[in-house]
Amino acid sequence: MKRLALAAILSAAPLAAFAQSFTAVNELQVIPLSGASFEVIEDHGEGARGMWCAAAEYAEEGLGTPSAAEIYVKSPRGPSISGVGRTGVVFTLNDAELSEPAFKSYSVSVRNAGQALPVGHAIQFCKDYILELKDL
DSSP, rough: OOHHHHHHHHHHHHHHHHHHHEEOOOOOOOEOOSSTEEEEEEETTTTHHHHHHHHHHHHHHHIIOTTEEEEEEEEEEEESSSSSTTEEEEEEGGGOSSSSBBBOSSOOOOSTTTTTTEEEHHHHGGGGOOOGGGGO
């Protein structure tokens, strides 16, 4: 009986971390990390716009971040630190956590540490996933 209970606890342990994740409107998972950092897990062919959308939605809805605040790429697109065998991008709301200087760009990317966008700008990419009745 003790072995059965232990097996049940150990099999549920990976689900505990997953249960704390946030699912964005584009169905990307956002995993909270330490401090002001969180990871967006790449999935179903989403590109940079989708990753920024998920990051902004989590910052706004999950953390209550104002739209004027900046989101930064802390660790560019690469192997996930929270999901083995996955690809992710680590974002932060705190520029002191960056290993590279913060910068802005005309192009939207998740390939360079330090790239910054205001939450209010990045949340606009989520409109790609909202269907209006007139669009049907």
